[in-house]
Amino acid sequence: MINALRGMKDTLSPESKIYLHIINTCTKIAQNYGFSFIETPILEETALFKRSVGESSDIVGKEMYQFTDKGGNDVCLRPEGTAGVVRAFVQEKYDKAGGIRRFFYHGPMFRYERPQKGRLRQFHQFGAETFGEASVKEDASIILMLCEMFKALGIGFTLEINSLGCPSCMPSYRTGLVHFLDTLEGLCEDCERRKLTNPIRVLDCKNVTCKGLLHNAPLLVNHLCENCALDFDVLKTTLNRFGISYTINSKLVRGLDYYSKTAFEFVSSEIGAQSAIAGGGRYDRLVEFLDGNSTPGVGFAMGIERLMELVKMPESSREGYYIGALCDEALDIVFDLVIKKRKSDKVLGSYEAKSLKNHLKLADKNYVKFCVCLGEDELKQKSVWVKNLETKEETIIKIEDF
Numbered sequence: 001m002i003n004a005l006r007g008m009k010d011t012l013s014p015e016s017k018i019y020l021h022i023i024n025t026c027t028k029i030a031q032n033y034g035f036s037f038i039e040t041p042i043l044e045e046t047a048l049f050k051r052s053v054g055e056s057s058d059i060v061g062k063e064m065y066q067f068t069d070k071g072g073n074d075v076c077l078r079p080e081g082t083a084g085v086v087r088a089f090v091q092e093k094y095d096k097a098g099g100i101r102r103f104f105y106h107g108p109m110f111r112y113e114r115p116q117k118g119r120l121r122q123f124h125q126f127g128a129e130t131f132g133e134a135s136v137k138e139d140a141s142i143i144l145m146l147c148e149m150f151k152a153l154g155i156g157f158t159l160e161i162n163s164l165g166c167p168s169c170m171p172s173y174r175t176g177l178v179h180f181l182d183t184l185e186g187l188c189e190d191c192e193r194r195k196l197t198n199p200i201r202v203l204d205c206k207n208v209t210c211k212g213l214l215h216n217a218p219l220l221v222n223h224l225c226e227n228c229a230l231d232f233d234v235l236k237t238t239l240n241r242f243g244i245s246y247t248i249n250s251k252l253v254r255g256l257d258y259y260s261k262t263a264f265e266f267v268s269s270e271i272g273a274q275s276a277i278a279g280g281g282r283y284d285r286l287v288e289f290l291d292g293n294s295t296p297g298v299g300f301a302m303g304i305e306r307l308m309e310l311v312k313m314p315e316s317s318r319e320g321y322y323i324g325a326l327c328d329e330a331l332d333i334v335f336d337l338v339i340k341k342r343k344s345d346k347v348l349g350s351y352e353a354k355s356l357k358n359h360l361k362l363a364d365k366n367y368v369k370f371c372v373c374l375g376e377d378e379l380k381q382k383s384v385w386v387k388n389l390e391t392k393e394e395t396i397i398k399i400e401d402f
């Protein structure tokens with residue numbers, strides 16, 4: 001028997017109903033916020049992720065599904081959605097056209113991580129990206145949109161925010177941080193490497209020794225330039241005005257290198273160690289990194305499998321019809337009725353003659369509201385036998401009235 005690969009899984013009913021419920025709920029809300037659907041390829045040039053997510057990130061450094069295709073191209077399965085959307089934005093020359101554009105997407109992402117509860121190698125994200133809007137109000141609006149999505153899905157969360165500064169305040173902060181890191185002994189191997197490639201990533205190391213050593217590390221929130229500090233204040237006051245509680249986590253740097261200014265993460269306390277249910281932030285230089293004209297950007301992505309652990313589907317009621325034949329002579333009429341009735345309702349058809357008992361059993365198993373059967377008597381009377389499986393009421397209805 002061939003099984004799905006480690007860290008990858010099938011999603012079947014009833015879980016698949018929850019999956020669709022999440023996509024449909026978030027799609028509706030994203031559309032209300034002016035986002036339009038974008039679909040980008042799952043396979044992209046490896047260089048795209050190296051230049052956007054960053055060579056120093058764990059995602060690019062350790063977790064890519066990277067291979068050479070039959071044409072000799074260095075390609076990989078996308079580990080996240082933002083890079084592909086930015087590539088499409090630049091490829092379509094939207095950066096030259098100017099204006100504001102908003103996109104949402106959903107689909108599979110791939111990271112060769114050590115699988116555990118809530119951490120898969122193939123997982124699914126729902127995400128959204130805004131281009132051309134420099135105002136921090138857009139960051140606030142995206143966070144509010146996420147809050148609305150979680151509310152609609154009945155999910156509780158805590159929100160952490162931070163500011164990662166910009167090219168005017170980040171470099172001097174980084175220099176100060178490196179001086180501080182140079183005074184430390186006993187950082188883990190990863191942090192020693194990060195110190196050289198992207199020192200700010202040392203701040204959110206999960207290693208207990210590193211956490212202790214970094215207790216007194218200088219924090220960027222205390223070194224923001226006037227502009228970044230003002231934006232961070234506007235973000236906080238806007239969230240306050242809308243009654244959104246948050247904590248400022250000055251060590252939240254996120255695992256992708258493209259962020260500047262706003263960074264945020266939504267966390268759930270109910271799903272174990274892999275508790276981040278959504279994350280995002282501003283990436284005002286990413287379009288330029290990918291050869292476009294300078295265009296501000298901000299967005300988020302949520303992990304659908306993690307949300308599926310939290311979403312409870314509303315108790316569903318019986319719905320639709322099951323139609324079956326009691327004798328071979330009724331099979332064609334049953335088939336025609338099934339096709340016709342499907343124009344207005346959910347209908348399950350059975351294309352083999354069976355006993356009434358068997359049809360009723362199948363109708364019940366499929367949780368339909370009505371079981372409809374046709375046998376010799378019904379054929380003679382040009383009618384159908386209908387049982388309402390909720391009220392148990394039985395009736396005979398003329399075929400033309402059904």
Ligand code: HAM
Binds near residue numbers: 081276278304
């Ligand atoms: P990310 O934080 O890497 O951000 O991923 C977003 C979400 O995807 C996480 O919060 C988590 O719920 C889910 N996720 C990540 N890795 C896994 C995994 N191995 N298994 C299951 N779920 C996972 C990004 O991907 C950015 N592109 C978000 C963004 C969009 N920033 C700006 N725009």
